[in-house]
Amino acid sequence: MKRFKKSEISEMTELIHGEKPNKKQICPVCKSTCNRKVTKILNQQLELIKEKELLWYSSHPWHGGIDRLFELSHFEWACDSCIEQGKALTSEIEKQKFCDYPPYLMYFDKIRECEKCNDSFTFSKEEQKYWYEELEFWVQSIPKNCKDCRKKIRKKKSVNTELSMLLENGNENISSKNLYRIAELYEEMGKEEKMKMYLTKAKKRMKKENGKK
Ligand SMILES: [Zn+2]
Ligand SMILES: [Zn+2]
Secondary structure, three states, X not given: OOOOOHHHHHHHXXXXXXXXXXXXXXXXXXXXXXXXXXXXXXXXXXXXXXHOOOOHHHHOOOOOOHHHHHHOOOOOOOOHHHHHOOOOEEOOHHHOEOOOOOOOOEEOOEEEEOOOOOOEEEEOHHHHHHHHHHOOOEOOOOOOOOHHHHHHHHHHHHHHHHHHHHHOOOOOOOOHHHXXXXXXXXXXXXXXXXXHHHHHHHHHHHHXXXXXX
């Protein structure tokens, strides 16, 4: 493979990314200008990626290595003092699932807008750690909805699942108890007509069941 000069790599990366590397690093959290010598935790994280070759594309000559990528603001990070003050959390890179997108070096709170209710919500650093390291979601996935809306969506999903399970075998063989449950579920979904229909069915079924005894 042709060996590229540092200046050539620099030109190529600029062409591709359309931006110049930033030699002065500004902490994304506290916005203070940082010297790489005093960002110990950051350096450890970058070293780990290099050592274990965790990021496949970083060795491509176009990218010019981890440090170069870092200078192009490729990673999310924070300075040591932000971590000490609890404004940022150090990540465990090897627990994260990533391929074409960079892993998180650190986590910090982010404000996002809910796609459902348009309210802004915080995707906290603790949630991010849980999301990417425990639940092992891909690093590029981000929550689209606030907690309340997520809860509602989950509830709606579970209501739908229960309903389709109850309706699976047709109406004929359902017990009055289950018919009442179906009515309840329709009530939760705000479907009044269906709710009334199933309440009537449930009452009839109950009479029938009691008559059998
Ligand atoms: Zn900082
Ligand atoms: Zn919402």
